[in-house]
Structure formats: C-alpha cells, structure tokens
Amino acid sequence: MSLLAAIRKLWQSIAPRSHSDVEEEFRSTLDAYQEDLIRQGLAEEEARRKARIDLGQPAAQYETYRDAIGLRLFDELGGDIRYGLRALRRNPGFAAVAVLTLALGIGVTTAILSIIDPVLFRPLPYANSHRLVSVGFRHAVEPFEFMFGNFYYDWSDHQTVFTEMTAQSAVPRPCDLTDRDPMRLTCSYVHQNFLPTLGIRPVVGSNFTTDDVLPDAPLTVMLSYELWKSRYNEQPSIVNQVIEIDGGKAQVKAVLPQDFEMPSAQPTDLLLPKQVDVSAVRAGSVPENMRVFARLKSGITATQADASLQPLFEQSLRSAPPQMRSDIHLVVRSLRDRQMHDVLPVAWIMLGAVVVVLLVCCANAGSLFLARTAAREQEFAIRAALGAGKRRILRQTLTEGLLVSLVSAVVGCILAEALLRTFIALAPDGLSFLRKATLDLRILVATLVVAVACGIACGLLPVLGLRSVGIAARSAQPSNRPKLRRILVVAQIASSAVLLSGAVLLLRSLNNIDRQDLGVNSNHVLTVSASLSPRRYNTTEKRIDFFRRAIAALRGIPGVTSVAMTDSLPPNGTRYWYSSMAIAGKPPLSSEDIVSARAVTTDYFNALGIRIVRGRGFSDVDAKSTEHLMVINQKLAALMFPDQDPLGQQIRPEKDGPSYRVIGIAADVRNDGLTQQTLPEYDTLLGAIPDEWTDRNTYAGTLVIRSALSTKTAAPWIRQRVEEIDPLIPIELHSMQAEISTLANRPRFETALLGFFAATGLLMASIGLYGATAYTATRRTHEIGIRTALGATRIDVMRLIMLEGLRLVFLGGGIGLVAALSTAHVLRSLLFEVGPYDPMSFVCVAVLLAFIAIAAIFVPAMRAMRVDPMVALRYE
Amino acid sequence: MTKPVELPQGTLEMLILKAVSLGPLHGYGILLRIQQISGERLEILQGSFYTAIYRLERRGWIKGEWGESENNRRARFYSLTAAGTRQLKAETAKWTDMAAVVAGILDKKADEI
Numbered sequence: 001m002s003l004l005a006a007i008r009k010l011w012q013s014i015a016p017r018s019h020s021d022v023e024e025e026f027r028s029t030l031d032a033y034q035e036d037l038i039r040q041g042l043a044e045e046e047a048r049r050k051a052r053i054d055l056g057q058p059a060a061q062y063e064t065y066r067d068a069i070g071l072r073l074f075d076e077l078g079g080d081i082r083y084g085l086r087a088l089r090r091n092p093g094f095a096a097v098a099v100l101t102l103a104l105g106i107g108v109t110t111a112i113l114s115i116i117d118p119v120l121f122r123p124l125p126y127a128n129s130h131r132l133v134s135v136g137f138r139h140a141v142e143p144f145e146f147m148f149g150n151f152y153y154d155w156s157d158h159q160t161v162f163t164e165m166t167a168q169s170a171v172p173r174p175c176d177l178t179d180r181d182p183m184r185l186t187c188s189y190v191h192q193n194f195l196p197t198l199g200i201r202p203v204v205g206s207n208f209t210t211d212d213v214l215p216d217a218p219l220t221v222m223l224s225y226e227l228w229k230s231r232y233n234e235q236p237s238i239v240n241q242v243i244e245i246d247g248g249k250a251q252v253k254a255v256l257p258q259d260f261e262m263p264s265a266q267p268t269d270l271l272l273p274k275q276v277d278v279s280a281v282r283a284g285s286v287p288e289n290m291r292v293f294a295r296l297k298s299g300i301t302a303t304q305a306d307a308s309l310q311p312l313f314e315q316s317l318r319s320a321p322p323q324m325r326s327d328i329h330l331v332v333r334s335l336r337d338r339q340m341h342d343v344l345p346v347a348w349i350m351l352g353a354v355v356v357v358l359l360v361c362c363a364n365a366g367s368l369f370l371a372r373t374a375a376r377e378q379e380f381a382i383r384a385a386l387g388a389g390k391r392r393i394l395r396q397t398l399t400e401g402l403l404v405s406l407v408s409a410v411v412g413c414i415l416a417e418a419l420l421r422t423f424i425a426l427a428p429d430g431l432s433f434l435r436k437a438t439l440d441l442r443i444l445v446a447t448l449v450v451a452v453a454c455g456i457a458c459g460l461l462p463v464l465g466l467r468s469v470g471i472a473a474r475s476a477q478p479s480n481r482p483k484l485r486r487i488l489v490v491a492q493i494a495s496s497a498v499l500l501s502g503a504v505l506l507l508r509s510l511n512n513i514d515r516q517d518l519g520v521n522s523n524h525v526l527t528v529s530a531s532l533s534p535r536r537y538n539t540t541e542k543r544i545d546f547f548r549r550a551i552a553a554l555r556g557i558p559g560v561t562s563v564a565m566t567d568s569l570p571p572n573g574t575r576y577w578y579s580s581m582a583i584a585g586k587p588p589l590s591s592e593d594i595v596s597a598r599a600v601t602t603d604y605f606n607a608l609g610i611r612i613v614r615g616r617g618f619s620d621v622d623a624k625s626t627e628h629l630m631v632i633n634q635k636l637a638a639l640m641f642p643d644q645d646p647l648g649q650q651i652r653p654e655k656d657g658p659s660y661r662v663i664g665i666a667a668d669v670r671n672d673g674l675t676q677q678t679l680p681e682y683d684t685l686l687g688a689i690p691d692e693w694t695d696r697n698t699y700a701g702t703l704v705i706r707s708a709l710s711t712k713t714a715a716p717w718i719r720q721r722v723e724e725i726d727p728l729i730p731i732e733l734h735s736m737q738a739e740i741s742t743l744a745n746r747p748r749f750e751t752a753l754l755g756f757f758a759a760t761g762l763l764m765a766s767i768g769l770y771g772a773t774a775y776t777a778t779r780r781t782h783e784i785g786i787r788t789a790l791g792a793t794r795i796d797v798m799r800l801i802m803l804e805g806l807r808l809v810f811l812g813g814g815i816g817l818v819a820a821l822s823t824a825h826v827l828r829s830l831l832f833e834v835g836p837y838d839p840m841s842f843v844c845v846a847v848l849l850a851f852i853a854i855a856a857i858f859v860p861a862m863r864a865m866r867v868d869p870m871v872a873l874r875y876e
Numbered sequence: 877m878t879k880p881v882e883l884p885q886g887t888l889e890m891l892i893l894k895a896v897s898l899g900p901l902h903g904y905g906i907l908l909r910i911q912q913i914s915g916e917r918l919e920i921l922q923g924s925f926y927t928a929i930y931r932l933e934r935r936g937w938i939k940g941e942w943g944e945s946e947n948n949r950r951a952r953f954y955s956l957t958a959a960g961t962r963q964l965k966a967e968t969a970k971w972t973d974m975a976a977v978v979a980g981i982l983d984k985k986a987d988e989i
C-alpha cells in the first residue's frame with residue numbers, strides 16, 4: 001500500500017498537469033483580470049477582448065504549458081508520426097513496396113549477421129577469450145599446429161609471454177561407456193591445468209587434481225553437459241560416483257558447463273586427465289603428440305609471443321631431421337583464428353555480400369522515397385508557405401523514413417527467422433557453427449541499428465537535393481533529383497554485377513567439382529563403415545577375423561561382384577610425411593611433399609574401378625604371401641622413379657620399417673579431399689602379415705561393395721550379414737555417390753547463398769532501373785508528344801527512352817565489372833579449377849546483366865512508344 | 877507615474893519566487909503583487925508570465941494547490957517549496973553581488989581608474 005502510494009506520488013510529481021487543469025487555472029486568471037478591467041471602467045465586451053489580447057487564448061494555454069515544461073518536441077514528433085502514418089496510409093502501394101524492399105534487405109542482413117556473428121565477433125565461451133592462443137608447429141601434413149611432449153615441458157619452463165600453458169592430446173579417441181546399456185562416446189585427454197587455463201569452472205564438482213594425472217592413478221573423468229542431461233538426468237549426485245569406461249572403473253569428478261567446447265572445436269563427451277610420466281616425456285622416451293593452448297600475459301600480442309618463442313622454437317627444431325627444418329614453422333595464433341580458420345574467409349565474403357545487398361535494397365527504397373517527394377513538392381511548398389522551416393520538413397521526411405524502416409525491421413526479422421531456418425536446414429555438417437546461429441538480443445539490436453540507418457538514409461535522401469523549400473519549389477524544375485536517382489540506379493546495377501560475378505564464379509567452380517573425374521567409378525558402389533570397439537576387439541587377430549568374415553559374407557550376396565576393405569576411402573586419404581620414404585639401397589629422398597597412404601584388401605582396385613596402368617593389382621595369392629607388396633599411383637611413380645621402371649623396385653616408407661616391392665602402378669585417384677590436388681599415393685596390402693593390420697587404424701574400416709543391386713535392395717542384405725557376425729557393431733551404409741555428393745555440400749551451400757544474394761540484388765536493381773526509366777518516360781511525355789507530332793516514329797521514341805536507360809546499364813555494368821574484377825581475388829580460396837578472373841564467367845555476367853536490364857527498360861519504353869500525341873500534348 | 881523598467885532576461889522567475897515567498901498567491905495575484913511592489917514600474921510581458929510559473933512549478937520550486945480566492949472563485953494558489961526557498965536565497969545573493977559589482981564599476985570616476 002505504502003509502495004503504491006509512493007509510486008502514485010512519484011507519478012504525480014513527474015506527470016504533466018492535465019489539459020483541463022491548466023485551462024481552468026488560466027480562465028480564472030483571465031476572469032479576474034477581466035473584472036479588474038471592468039472595474040477600471042471598460043465595457044464588458046471590451047474588457048473581455050483586452051484580457052485575451054494581453055494574456056492569450058485559453059484554448060492555446062495548454063500548448064504554452066507543454067512548451068514551458070519541455071514537452072513540445074514530443075508533441076511535434078507525435079504529430080509527425082501521425083502525419084507520416086496518414087501519408088503512408090493514403091499511399092498504400094508505396095508503403096507496401098518500400099516496406100517489402102527494405103524488409104528484404106534487413107531480413108537477409110539479419111539472417112547473415114546471426115550466422116557470422118559466432119564466427120567473427122561473438123566471444124568464445126572462455127574467460128577473457130581474446131587472450132587465449134594456440135601454440136605449435138605447423139607443417140603441410142596437418143592443417144592445425146601440433147606439439148610434442150618433450151618440447152611442451154621445455155617451453156613451459158622457459159617461456160615468458162604466457163601466464164599459463166596447457167595441452168590436450170592431439171586426437172580424441174572413441175571410447176565405450178560400459179556399465180549399463182553400452183554407448184559409444186568420444187573421449188578427450190587433457191592436462192591438469194586445462195580448465196583453469198581456459199577459465200572454465202565445472203557446473204558441479206571440481207577440477208582434476210595433480211594426483212589424478214600421475215601415471216597409474218585411479219581413473220577420474222568429467223562429463224559433458226549433454227551426456228549428464230541425457231544419461232544422468234542432470235543429477236548433481238553423479239559427482240564421485242563410479243562409472244565404467246572401456247571396462248575400467250572411473251570416478252566422476254565434475255560436469256562441464258553447457259556451453260563448453262574444446263578449444264580444438266572437436267566434439268567430446270568425456271574429459272579424462274592425461275596421465276603421463278613427465279620425466280619420461282621430457283626425456284623424449286615417451287612420444288606424446290598434443291595440441292597446446294596458452295593464455296597471453298596482459299599487454300602481449302600473439303605476434304609478440306611468436307617473436308619471443310622463436311629461440312625456443314629454433315632450439316627444438318635442432319632435433320628434427322635437417323631436410324625437414326625448413327618446412328616446419330612456429331605458429332602462435334588466436335583461438336578464434338584456429339577454430340574458424342577454414343570458415344573465416346567465407347564469413348567475411350558473406351558479410352561483404354550482404355552489405356552490398358542491403359545497400360542495393362536501401363538504394364531502391366531511397367529512390368522510391370525520392371520519387372514520392374517529387375510528387376509531394378506541392379504539399380511541401382504549402383507547408384513551407386504556412387511557416388514550416390526546412391528543418392521541420394526534414395524532420396517530417398525523416399520520421400516517415402524511420403517509420404517505414406522500423407516496420408520493415410519487424411517484417412525483416414520474421415523473414416530472417418525463416419531464412420535462418422532454411423540456411424540451417426541446407427547447411428552441411430562442415431559448417432557446424434551455423435547451428436549456433438540464433439536471432440538473439442545482440443542480433444536484434446544490430447538489426448535495429450541497420451534499420452535506423454536505412455530509415456535515416458531514405459528520409460534524408462529526398463531532401464538532400466532540395467536546395468530550398470519554398471514557393472520556388474513548386475514552380476522550379478527539380479532538375480538535380482532525377483540525377484540523384486540515376487546515380488542510385490547505376491550504383492545498384494554495379495553492386496548487382498559484383499554479386500552476380502561472385503555467384504557465377506562459384507557456380508562454375510561447383511560445376512567443376514561435380515563433374516571432375518575422381519579416378520574411381522562410384523556407380524553401383526556401396527560403402528559400409530564399421531567401427532569396432534577397442535575393448536572387444538582388443539587384438540589384431542580379432543579385427544582381422546571380423547573383416548575377413550565380413551568380406552566373405554558380403555561376397556555371398558547375389559549381385560555383389562567385389563568386396564574390399566580399406567582404412568580410408570577416396571577422395572580422402574591419410575597424409576604422411578614424404579621425407580622418410582626411401583628407395584632401398586639409396587639415402588632417403590628429401591622433399592616438402594606429402595604422401596598419402598592407404599591399406600587395402602585385394603579386391604580394392606576392382607571394387608572402386610581404379611585402373612591399373614602398369615603391372616598388376618593385389619591378387620588372392622598375394623593375400624596369402626608374407627612378402628611386403630605395394631601399388632603406387634602415377635604421381636608417386638613419376639616422383640620417385642623419373643627415369644626408371646618402378647616395377648620390382650623396393651620402397652621403404654618408414655625409416656626403420658620393412659621394404660615393399662612395387663608390383664603395380666594405379667591411375668591417380670583423388671586422395672586429399674574433393675578439391676585438393678591429388679597427392680602421391682602408395683597402397684599396401686592388408687593380407688597375411690598381421691603387422692600391416694596392427695600398424696593401421698583397423699578399428700574403423702570401410703567396406704567397399706560393388707554390386708548390381710540398388711542401395712535400397714542391397715542395404716537389408718548387407719546389414720543382416722554384418723549382424724550375423726557381430727550384432728553390436730554400429731555400421732553406416734551409404735551409396736558412394738551420395739557420400740561424394742555430401743562432400744560437395746559446403747561449396748554447394750556457399751554457392752546457393754551467394755546466388756541468393758545475387759538474385760536479390762539483381763531483382764532490386766531491375767526494379768530500380770524499371771522505376772527510373774518509367775519515371776523519365778512519364779516526365780518526357782510532353783516532349784514525346786511534340787516529337788511525334790513533328791514526325792518522329794514510334795521506333796524513334798522507343799530508341800530515345802531505351803538509350804537513356806541503356807546509358808545507366810552500361811555505366812553501372814562497367815563500374816560493376818571493374819569492381820568485381822578487383823575484388824574477385826577474395827573468392828580464390830573457394831574456387832576449384834576456375835580462376836577468379838575467369839573470362840567465361842565475366843562474359844556470362846555481362847550478358848545476363850544486359851539481358852535483364854534490357855527487359856527492365858523495355859516495358860516502360862514500350863509504354864512511351866504507344867503514347868498518343870494528342871493526349872501527350874494536352875498532358876499537364 | 878514613474879518611468880517603466882524593462883526586465884532583464886531570467887529575472888522574472890526570481891521576482892515570482894519573491895512574490896510567492898510572502899505568502900501563497902494565485903497566478904493573477906502574483907502578477908498584481910509584482911506590479912505593486914515595484915511601484916507599478918514593471919510591465920510584465922503577459923505571455924511569458926505563465927510560462928515562467930509553469931517552469932518554476934515543474935522544477936519543484938513552487939507548488940500549486942487549488943483553493944478559494946478572495947472573491948469566492950476557484951483559483952490555483954502557489955507557495956514556495958523548500959527547494960524554492962533555497963533557490964530564492966541563492967538568486968538573491970547572486971543578484972546583489974552582481975549589482976554591487978556592476979554599480980561599483982559604473983560609479984568609478986576617471987581619476988580613480
């Protein structure tokens with residue numbers, strides 16, 4: 001109650017007085033004054049008149065009041081808004097088109113902003129994330145920097161630029177939760193100071209202790225929030241309970257926060273302490289491959305840290321083989337750069353493209369406003385005559401611009417939500433950051449800023465060319481404003497040309513990707529990836545047995561012609577250092593090249609339809625032999641044996657490993673991803689030598705099946721056969737063509753996105769061009785009438801109008817093509833087998849642009865042509 | 877009748893505060909009071925008069941309340957608030973200071989400078 005009273009009192013003290021209150025007071029003063037005047041001898045009517053002349057009209061008093069207490073601005077603004085709304089309602093066509101145009105621009109911008117915000121701007125989910133860096137060696141074999149254990153400890157001791165350094169093991173490992181209904185998970189191993197360095201505190205429980213990381217300490221584990229939620233119902237009591245991982249007991253230490261992600265951006269379910277014998281690692285006797293992250297001391301940049309670490313790096317480099325030293329570099333880069341390294345260019349390109357789209361839409365809305373102002377000059381002149389200053393009229397148009405843009409912002413947000421959902425649905429797995437995109441407050445504020453900027457632009461543009469508002473505005477020809485409009489149209493055409501050439505380049509590139517010869521015949525090929533549990537398949541024999549039985553069982557399916565197993569499937573492969581390869585009896589080759597290696601069973605080349613160029617592929621006899629055999633690709637043959645016959649040569653891939661006899665040369669097959677150059681490759685046989693199986697990752701093998709059956713028919717057969725051998729093995733079955741096509745999802749997505757931008761821009765530009773031409777045609781109706789009356793033919797009239805439009809098209813197109821050529825290089829990293837200056841693409845753009853532009857000009861020109869001279873002469 | 881004086885800007889509000897400080901007054905009463913004290917020498921610009929009252933009320937220096945006027949008419953009576961009293965004091969001091977300084981300068985004879 002007392003609170004209510006207090007609020008009422010506060011309100012009374014700040015609320016303005018009511019209209020009647022002010023008026024009543026004033027009337028009472030007026031009356032008193034009037035009575036005094038009568039008393040002084042004036043007649044009543046005279047007194048009444050004089051009182052009002054001296055003190056003012058009671059009706060106007062409230063306005064005086066509001067003016068006095070500073071509310072007049074709001075009153076006028078309210079008036080402006082009401083007036084603006086009325087003006088828009090009077091002209092619903094204009095309002096709808098303007099709102100839709102701006103909404104399209106704002107919507108697309110909002111959607112793209114929400115997508116690229118996590119990539120470019122949003123802080124990563126770590127405390128002071130801008131000070132976190134990734135540190136390590138860089139070599140062409142790996143896209144990400146890496147580090148070896150012995151160097152890590154050495155660097156930690158001697159560095160002076162970080163407050164803390166921490167490490168995780170290089171690759172997360174599949175592991176099984178085995179206590180009740182078993183589950184395949186991903187385990188990551190981290191050092192004790194991992195979470196504190198990142199500035200992350202568990203939701204429940206506490207960090208690993210220094211005892212947890214000692215060798216042979218009892219195993220402890222942290223759960224991801226997701227796992228905690230799905231499997232343990234978010235019960236805090238899970239802490240200190242014991243769960244079973246790969247058959248061993250592990251005590252739950254803590255649960256990670258919901259937004260936690262590994263700085264390496266790899267998904268993980270369990271976090272385990274990396275248990276190492278530090279002295280052994282320091283001595284280099286236990287190799288440890290890791291990823292290192294560090295927190296910069298305040299005031300130190302990544303570049304400074306890089307420079308400061310150079311001496312340590314040089315020192316570590318001395319232990320590397322001399323011929324490799326020049327290929328290894330030190331990398332210290334921000335966590336964002338590391339996480340987003342492959343999407344950063346795309347994000348910037350999208351941001352650039354969407355800004356262009358927004359500008360094109362704004363220009364369109366701007367010229368709509370411009371056209372409307374031209375029609376409203378009379379109204380402005382009347383207002384000016386009634387005493388409105390230039391500033392007052394400016395405020396009016398500004399209010400109208402803002403009204404339209406704010407309505408557009410609302411419509412745009414709805415559109416953005418729809419677009420975002422579409423984008424997310426279309427997005428390939430590789431762009432996982434896209435799933436983080438949401439329209440949150442941050443984005444909405446950005447949208448509002450964009451909308452207000454558009455509104456101001458649209459509101460100011462029309463008045464900009466208006467030199468003086470006054471009676472003159474009515475009579476004078478508004479000569480400089482069509483010019484402004486033409487400038488806008490030229491800018492629109494130029495911007496669309498830039499977008500269009502980007503889209504065409506990506507389209508050509510995508511076409512190249514889809515049509516390229518991968519070197520394999522993926523028709524009628526099915527792939528089955530099976531991942532064996534490391535616990536149940538703990539010996540090489542068990543794994544060999546599984547795959548042998550699976551191959552035999554699948555061969556028995558009617559219609560299947562060949563079955564093979566491989567540890568990697570083209571167009572992918574496993575990259576290895578090239579420099580350790582040697583031809584037996586000769587010193588190792590030194591080269592910066594990377595080599596791809598694959599371990600396959602006998603039927604591999606048949607199953608994938610890979611051509612053997614010379615010699616032969618692996619045979620069933622080879623599968624029983626204990627001789628080390630190898631098939632190399634043409635690239636490797638040319639590289640290692642430029643002037644020798646490779647057949648029968650011995651190659652030793654590993655420094656202290658066995659030598660392999662080359663028995664055949666296979667045609668080149670893509671082995672480093674869809675869009676990368678084919679690497680030199682050698683294939684070894686998974687046959688009778690158990691070491692071949694042990695050395696490779698045979699826990700997760702891919703079975704390649706060539707059959708005449710369709711995927712649909714073959715799938716149940718295949719599943720059944722594999723289940724007969726082991727019902728617990730999770731398998732993934734795809735047609736190889738579908739799988740290859742999935743790999744192109746990302747370029748496809750990028751192309752679709754840029755294509756959408758280009759289409760939007762083009763649509764806007766053609767509307768703009770149409771509007772401008774139609775406007776000129778209407779303005780010149782009288783002239784056309786005279787010309788026709790003097791004998792101009794319809795064709796002459798049409799030429800007259802079209803030439804004016806074409807001038808804009810050529811100017812805009814020319815500027816656009818120059819701009820496109822000078823910015824095309826940013827697309828280079830996204831292009832496959834097409835240069836950024838591909839002449840064919842630019843010719844396409846020019847032709848397409850000209851075609852659409854002429855269509856946009858043609859319609860108003862046709863209309864002008866049909867003008868009846870009699871009507872035209874009477875016009876106006 | 878003595879010569880009318882023109883009011884420097886901003887002083888009207890000070891005069892209103894002074895008028896009201898002598899006891900609650902309605903708007904017209906304030907007008908009369910100022911004219912009376914000044915010996916009819918001040919002609920207040922009628923239009924700006926209420927503007928000044930509104931502004932003072934908004935700032936919380938005077939407070940308006942409805943009541944009965946001397947001839948039984950409903951009128952709004954203004955009285956000084958605590959903040960208004962402080963303001964009047966400050967303004968008075970400032971004004972006297974300034975007047976003294978200006979008068980002192982103007983009084984100086986040529987040989988004194």
